[in-house]
Amino acid sequence: MKLALKISVLIIFLLCYNNTLGQQPTDCIDAVIACGNSNVNLNVSGVGTQELSGSNTCSSQENNSVWLKVTLVTSGTLGFTLTPNSTAITEDYDFFVFGPNATCGNIGQAIRCSTTNPSAANQGNNLTGMNDSASDTAEGPGADGDSFVKWLDVLAGETYYIVIDRPIGNSPFSLQWTGTAQFSDPPSDESGTNGMPLNLESCDVVTPFDNGFTTFNLTDNTSLIAGTQSDVTITYHENISDANIGINELSSPYTNINNPQTIHARITNNTTGCFELTNFQLNVNLGPNFSQPIDYELCDDSADRNNTNGRVIFDLSSKNPEILNGQNPSDINITYHTSQLNAETRANPLPNAYYNSTPFNEQLFVRVEDALNPDCKSVTPLNLVVHLNPEAFNDTLLQCDEDGAIDERTIFNLNQANTVLTNGVAGLSTKFYTDSARTIEADGNAFTNTSNPQTIYVDVINDSTGCSSPSELTLNVSVTDSEDTELVECDNDGTEDGYFNFILTNADSDIVAGLPSGLSISYFETYDDALLETNNLGSTFTNTNPYSQTIYARVENANNCYGISEVVLTVNELPDIETEALAYYCLNDYPKRTTSLNAAVINDNPSN
Structure with a gap:
């Protein structure tokens, strides 16, 4: 007997059975042929035709069965050990052996059978089979026996049918042959000897061209698999169960149903019926890898x-x-x-x-x-x-020359023109350049002109698309002026500290005295703020330097600078006086003598 000669039979009982699935090895006519070192995997369901009633002395029939066909090529002994995949003692497997040379439809009586229940017989395991130590040929049901019967003495050329049945449980099983007799060797996949790969790859040439399904000529692999073997037939199947049973053969050309997909090839010896399985991949090439281009x-x-x-x-x-x-x-x-x-x-x-x-x-x-x-x-x-490019508009900024040097140079806040340049449309921004080629960018927050007037070149940009349109901004420096003035208040706000909340608009009339009407005035804490129109103080302001501080008033004519004036904020101290004094006057000198009274100002000229 060849070592490690083993058939692994996987039984999966489906909840519902559909006859359209094709034949299963649950009947004698569809028995799985056991050959050489073949490993068999089956997906079976039900019992098919009930063929064991009255054909055995072990008082049982098919419940969930698989049929095996064994043909010997040497004489000797034939036995096996069946091992459920689950070690649970409740897993109960039976078996029945018919032959020699029985035929389907006339199988006769079983020459070996065991229907012992391992749990009822108090066995230490759930194994069953035929071996050299047993002496009985039939046992069971229930507690009768120990699940093993005497193996067979066989002759070369004899054929036997072995029915494996599971009345209780749900575990698959493995089957290991014992004894000295040998089976026919199965054919082999000779593709490995010629170094040719079996995997088939094809471009997707069937519409639709991007779904991963196309046609393959499976028979391209037939000569590779058969090699030098002449008495073999190669068939192709979608799953290993169909390949084991030899059903649902695929025709060629064949359209794959998955990508990639495994195809199972059955290599059958036409004389002995022994077969071997091999498999290969179908791959549909969906084209080169690429990155999806953005818009x-x-x-x-x-x-x-x-x-x-x-x-x-x-x-x-x-x-x-x-x-x-x-x-x-x-x-x-x-x-x-x-x-x-x-x-x-x-x-x-x-x-x-x-x-x-x-x-x-x-x-x-x-x-x-x-x-x-x-x-x-x-x-x-x-x-x-x-x-589309955004709309862009031209504008002019007029700034005052109030830096102490009448040179027509001053600082501009170019961003003051944005509302006109963009027509107030949201989502638009600007960039400023000193050259028409728009290569030298200017600081839009603080730009000192180099000529008067000066043209600044503008890009009005759509912030979402980046598209832009050109426009121009003209800078003019005004030499007009407005009047300086002073606001004076006493430190009478209740706290004598040199700080006072000035009403700045009280200086408006002095600043524009003698100037054209329609001018607007705004106040800033620093000269630069007044130039760039940032940090407007509003109409009231509490000085930040005690007693005396200079702020700046920007006078504009239609958003153009007319002049920048200094406004001195002065907080005068209240006089420090003696609140009580005592003087004596003698009436005996009246009216010849007088008495002087003063304002009692402390640390100051009494006449102030």
Whole structure:
């Protein structure tokens, strides 16, 4: 007997049985042929036709069964040990042996059988089978026996049927042959000897082209598997159970149902019926790897003499590096098409310089194909988007020359013009440049002009799209002036500390005295704040330096600087006086003598 000769039989009982699944090895006619070192895996259900009633002395019938067919090529002894995968004593397997040379439909009486229940017989395990130590040929049911009967003396050429049945339990089992007799050797997969791989790969050439299903010629592997063996038949099956039983043979060409998919090949010896199984993969090549391109967005321009029609020239090849994502461009071909059908059939590729035909939004399709196998391709959409440029407007800023030097140079807050430059549209921003080529950017918060007037070049930018339109900002320096003045208050707010809350608008009339009407005035703590119009103090202000502080008033004519005046804020101390004094006057000198009285001012000139 060959060592480790073993049949592993997997039984899975389905909750419901459907006859459309095909034949199962639950009947004699469909018995699994045991050969050499074959490993058998089965997916079976039910009992098929009940064939054990009245055909055995062990008082049982089929409950959940599998039939095995054994043909010997040498004489000797034949036994086996059946081991349930579960060690639970409640797992109960029975078996029945018919032969020699019994035929289906006329199997006669079982020559060996055991229906002992291991739990009822108080066995230490749930194994059963035939061995050399047993002397009985039949036992059971229930507590009768020990689950083992005497093995068979067999002759070369004899055939036996062995029925394995499980009346109780749900565990699969393994079967190990014992004794000296040998089975026929199964055929073999000879593809390994010629070094040719069995796995089949195909491009997806069946519509739809991106679902991973296409046709394969399975018979391409037949000669590789058979090799030098002449008396064998190769069949192909979708699952290992069908391959074991030899049912539901696949025709070729075959369309895969999964990607990847395992195909099971059954190699059957036409003389002995012995078979061997092998398998290989079907792989559908869905095309090269690629990165999904993001939308190709451009701003409308005047290259076509119309910067508002939503049409521009796109350089399609500029998207290639993004799609390749680091892959060698010589390995992959990329073409662009106006429809998915054109991309799939490689029809009418577009030029690299493409003028979109649909304004503002157009969808193209990119074909990404293997340079060596062009049928292996991927198709992905690419959106072409054209954005309109924002409207931009020109403006002028007038600033005062109040830095002490009448040189027509001063500091501008260019951002003060943003509302006019953008027409107040939200989502727009500006950039300022000193040159018409827009290469030297200016500080929009604090810019000192170099000439009077001076043109600043502006880009009005859509913050979402990045599209921009040009405009110009003219800077003028005003030499007009406004009057300086002073606000004076006594420190009579209840706390004599040199601080007072000034009403700044009280200085308005002095500042614009003699100036044209319609001027506006705003107050700032520093000169730079007044120039740049930042940190407006409002109409009231408590000085931050005690007793005396200079602030600045900016006078504007229609948002243009007319002049910047100094406003001195003065807080006068209250006089320190003696609140009580005592003087004596003698009436005997009246009216010849007088008495002087004073205001009792302390530390000051009494006449103040």
